[in-house]
Each structure stands twice: as structure tokens, then as C-alpha cells.
Amino acid sequence: MTGEAGFGDYVALLKPRVMSLVVFTALVGLLVAPVSVHPMVALASILFIALGAGASGALNMWWDADIDQVMRRTRSRPIPAGKVEPGEALGLGIALSGISVIMLGLAANWFSAAFLAFTIFFYAVIYSMWLKRSTPQNIVIGGAAGAFPPMIGWAVATGGIGIESVLMFALIFMWTPPHFWALALFMNDDYSRARIPMLTVTHGRAATRRHVLAYTVLLAPVALGAGFTSIGGPVYLAAALVLNALFLRGAVAIWRRDETVAEADGYAVEKRFFRFSLLYLFLHFGALLAEAGLRAFGVFGYAGW
Structure with a gap:
């Protein structure tokens, strides 16, 4: 000690x-x-x-x-x-x-x-x-x-x-891989040193970039789908459309990155994507909470769908 x-x-x-x-x-x-x-x-x-x-x-x-x-x-x-x-x-x-x-x-x-x-x-x-x-x-x-x-x-x-709770589960479940793989892209040396078989260690950064994009594409319909259930509504759906468009744009930028350029700029794009991923999840659940609050208190006669 x-x-x-x-x-x-x-x-x-x-x-x-x-x-x-x-x-x-x-x-x-x-x-x-x-x-x-x-x-x-x-x-x-x-x-x-x-x-x-x-x-x-x-x-x-x-x-x-x-x-x-x-x-x-x-x-x-x-x-x-x-x-x-x-x-x-x-x-x-x-x-x-x-x-x-x-x-x-x-x-x-x-x-x-x-x-x-x-x-x-x-x-x-x-x-x-x-x-x-x-x-x-x-x-x-x-x-x-x-x-x-x-x-x-x-x-x-x-x-x-309920189907709503399953979709909330699915939102986090599908969000987790691109979130952590973005981290792994700029922390790969740590995982390699610790002999943890993260995707960046076993398949390389190029494959990881493709996986980040693939999971982000699969995540979007899950996130939007929650907007059409009893816990969703116009407010959530609008937030989800914007957030997923931004998240997808970030994933495409990561996919297109040349490793030499990424290393030279200290993986700045990957770090921004990782930080935004935290905001992405928080704002989705914040929008669900806003929907519940607007319905419960009938703000401006709001009733969701």
C-alpha cells in the first residue's frame, strides 16, 4: 500500500x-x-x-x-x-x-x-x-x-x-460499440499492452472504423423507432433525427480517416466523436423525459402522438 x-x-x-x-x-x-x-x-x-x-x-x-x-x-x-x-x-x-x-x-x-x-x-x-x-x-x-x-x-x-423498455435497452446496446470503439481507436496502445482483445487490437484500426460506421447505421433506426411508441412523440423524434444525423456524419468521418493523418493530429476526430457519443445518449433519454413531462403536465395541451 x-x-x-x-x-x-x-x-x-x-x-x-x-x-x-x-x-x-x-x-x-x-x-x-x-x-x-x-x-x-x-x-x-x-x-x-x-x-x-x-x-x-x-x-x-x-x-x-x-x-x-x-x-x-x-x-x-x-x-x-x-x-x-x-x-x-x-x-x-x-x-x-x-x-x-x-x-x-x-x-x-x-x-x-x-x-x-x-x-x-x-x-x-x-x-x-x-x-x-x-x-x-x-x-x-x-x-x-x-x-x-x-x-x-x-x-x-x-x-x-414492455416494448418501450426493450427499445430503450436496444438504444444503449447499439450505441455502446461505436462509443467504445471510438475510445479504442485513440487508446489502442493501452489495450494492446494489457492484452485485451479489443477490435482495434485483433483486427486493426481500419476494420474498427468500418465497424463504427456499420453499428452507427444500425443504431439510427433503433433510436428513431422509439419515437413511434407510447414513450415517444414529435419532440423526441425531432431530437433523434438531428442527433442521429450528426452521429452518422461523425461515423462517416471516422470511416474515411487515413491512419497516418489520424495519428498525426492526435486522433482529434475520434476524440470528438467519443465525447459527442456521451451527449448523444444523454440527449436521447433527456428527450424521452421531456416527452413524459409535457404529456404529464399537459403543457400547451401537448399529448404526444
Whole structure:
């Protein structure tokens, strides 16, 4: 150990940036559902979903401590930095997993709790322990873990699954590969050093650029399709049209990039695409939330479709 762990180090184990995305998409899933939820139940449910996300992060950091040590992007994390012992991260992850699942079941319903338990298992075991180090499809299949939260939020309200929650899942699921492959294009040396079989490592950057474009093209109809369901409407559809046009333009720019030029300018286009991808997802779910708010409060007589 290089120093005493502080409160911030244990918070960092929970991957707060990832947790914030989980919380937001789960909250949207809950609020756009056709069944109203008591505010206290909703607040408690989101808190326990957040704890579940934090548990996944802690378990992931425990398992990935060896590769985090050799990657520039992750070597300052609490375990490789020597601030937190691996056993502490494992214990925290297991404890938060149990607490979050049990408390969500008591606060909301056991279907949503089981869904949360499966999501934690999928991220910690299926993705982190198996897929991440074994296949270039790691982020494609493993992306399901990050796509489940809006379905959990929907399940908190309805106790089940609907076509709308499946489309919210599909939106994140299809968004994940181009988002992470853009990151891999300018962080490829890290993945290569850690021997993680990202697509850039196994198939090269040129193939990855083609995959970014292909998945972005497949993503657009999924994103637009949600606009024609009960949770969509003109506001969401207008936002989705603009966002997907911009995202597709960025993917085409990445596809056309010559590797020599990209390296010379520090992968500026790829970095912009990666940053915009975060805004892309946030604004899609923000538009769904706006649709729900406009309908609920009848602003200017708005009723959606």
C-alpha cells in the first residue's frame, strides 16, 4: 500500500461516472413508464439501483486490477495505485450487491430486484471475467450490462417488461460499440499492452472504423423507432433525427480517416466523436423525459402522438 485510503478512494471504486449514466437512464425508464410510482418508492429504488451499479464497478475493479496496473487510463484507480486492497474492493462489491438487490425488492418489487441481480452478475462475471479478455466481441455482448438500467427502472414501475423498455435497452446496446470503439481507436496502445482483445487490437484500426460506421447505421433506426411508441412523440423524434444525423456524419468521418493523418493530429476526430457519443445518449433519454413531462403536465395541451 502506498498510502491510506480516503473516502474518495472508496467512492472511486464504485465508478461514479458510470453510475451517473446508470442512474439517469434508470430514472428515465421509471418516469416514462405508464404506471405512476410514489415519489419515496421511486427515490429509494433509484438509490438501490445506483448501489447495484456501484457494486458492479467495485467487482470489476477487483477483477481487473492486474490490467488496470498497465493501462495509462486506469493505473491511477484505487487498487493499482495502492490505496485500496483488492480484498476490500471484493468485500465492498459483494456487500453492496446483496444490499441493493434485497432493498430494491423490499422497496419496489422482486422482479426488478432479480433484474438488478442479473445485471450485476452479467457485468461482473459474463463481461468482466469472461468476455473482456476472451473475444473482440467483448463490448458488443457485454454492452448489455449497461443497457439494462432503463429496463430495471421500467420494471420498478410496472413489475414487468414492455416494448418501450426493450427499445430503450436496444438504444444503449447499439450505441455502446461505436462509443467504445471510438475510445479504442485513440487508446489502442493501452489495450494492446494489457492484452485485451479489443477490435482495434485483433483486427486493426481500419476494420474498427468500418465497424463504427456499420453499428452507427444500425443504431439510427433503433433510436428513431422509439419515437413511434407510447414513450415517444414529435419532440423526441425531432431530437433523434438531428442527433442521429450528426452521429452518422461523425461515423462517416471516422470511416474515411487515413491512419497516418489520424495519428498525426492526435486522433482529434475520434476524440470528438467519443465525447459527442456521451451527449448523444444523454440527449436521447433527456428527450424521452421531456416527452413524459409535457404529456404529464399537459403543457400547451401537448399529448404526444
